Amino acid sequence: MQASFNCGRLRSLPTLQRRLVMAAPAGRNPSLNPSTLNSTMASSCGALVSTGAAVSSGGTAAAAVPATAGPATALADFTVAQFPVNFLTIRGVLFDVDGTLVESDPLHFRAFQEILAEVGFNGGRPIDEVFFRRHISGRHNPEIAADLFPxxxxxxxTAFYLDKEERxxxxxxxxxxxLQGLREFLEWVRQRGxxxxxxxxxxxxxxxxxxxALxxxxxxEHLVLGEECMRAKPHPDPYLIAMDLLGxxxxxxxxxxxxxxxxxAGVAAGAPVIALTTGQDPAVLQQAGAVWIVRNFHDVMAAIKAAETEANSTA
Structure with a gap:
């Protein structure tokens, strides 16, 4: 196990009481359109249409461009002028864990492949990566199990998904x-308080x-779990609770x-969402509402440094 990264004093990760966010504070939009949500979850990887969300690669800063669908979708370079989030004025950052802090989807995919084949799902044939992305990745275990085994x-x-998580x-x-660049970004976050x-x-x-492990x-400051909220992602509750905890x-x-x-979930909570392409095609992430799409945190730091340089030059 690695030594703890120096992000300041060790803070406890509290167990949250189950909460239902009946009404969000002004400026938040907790409502979800079930038909839109289901369409997003089950959508195939159609062509990426440029709507202002950026796609990045290679540590340069970038602009959204059309891209073909599928796992081999190329990520285009972008321009700082179209960087959609002002990191120099924000007060907080909320992070998903799986696939965001660490590229863990390949391990989840393997675990699901093994256990689904063993229980005879799909005639005992292993699921492929497309099925995993469309129907499993990022979703809440009870919902996954209910959809796979109605x-x-x-x-x-419950026994099925507990076995899967143990695997x-x-x-x-x-x-x-x-994920590449994560430590540098967390240090930047720490330095800015x-x-x-x-x-x-x-x-x-x-x-x-x-x-x-990381x-x-x-x-x-807080660890918010979907399983300890009344509704997990894709509902906005976990992010709304995190915002409330941070004030x-x-x-x-x-x-x-x-x-x-x-x-x-992040979009429904009213926040700008930056998506990482560790397990999904950029087209799918953009369709879900991401304002900017990056490969890793190196891309984020490149844009931040460029913005800082520009701000210093015009100060």
Whole structure:
């Protein structure tokens, strides 16, 4: 296990009481259109239409351009002028965990492949990556199990996803590495004194294991779990609760996500969402509402440094 990353004093990760956000503070939009949400979750990777969301690569700063669909979609360079989030004025950052802090989707994919084949799903044939992206990645376990096995009772579904998570943790025990540029970005966040929370649909055991394995548990003031909210992502509740805990409004922070359900949750909470392409095609993430699409945190830091340089030159 890595030594804890130096993000300041170690803060506890509190267990939240189950809460239902009946009404959001002014400026937030917790409503979700079920038909739109279902369309987003089940959509195929259609062509990426440029609507102002940027796609980045290679540590340069970038502009949104049309891109072909599929896992091989190329990420275009972008221009600082179209950088959609002003990091120099925000007060907080909310992070998903799986696929955002660490590229863990390949391990989840493998665990689901194994267990689904064993229980005879799809005739015992392993699911492919397209199926995993469309129907599993980023979603809440009870919802996944209910969709995959509508004929099973709740106890059997629960046993299924608990087994799957145990398999994932065994695979992850071999070692997890932070997403490229994450440590540099977290240090920048620490130096600026920004408020932080980790917001995830992962079970508590998984989330705490990943944060500890990366050595970043002290970088987050709060850990908000979808399973401890009345509604998990893609509903906005986890992000609204995180905002309330930090005392911030959607316009004062930015959300980092990697899945359509996570992006939808952040957008529904009223926050700008930056999406990382660790497990999804850029087209799908843009369709879910991401304002900017990047490969990793190196891209984010490149844009921040360029913005800082510009601000210093005009000061």
């Amino acid at each position: 004929e099973w009772d709740e106890d059997r579904r 994932y943790r065994r695979l992850a025990a071999a070692g997890l590495e932070p 920004l408020r932080t929370a980790a917001v995830t649909n992962a079970p508590r055991a998984n989330a705490e294991m990943m944060l500890a 050595g970043v548990e002290s970088c987050f 911030l409004t959607p316009g004062e922070l930015v959300v980092f996500e990697d899945s359509p359900s996570g992006v939808a």
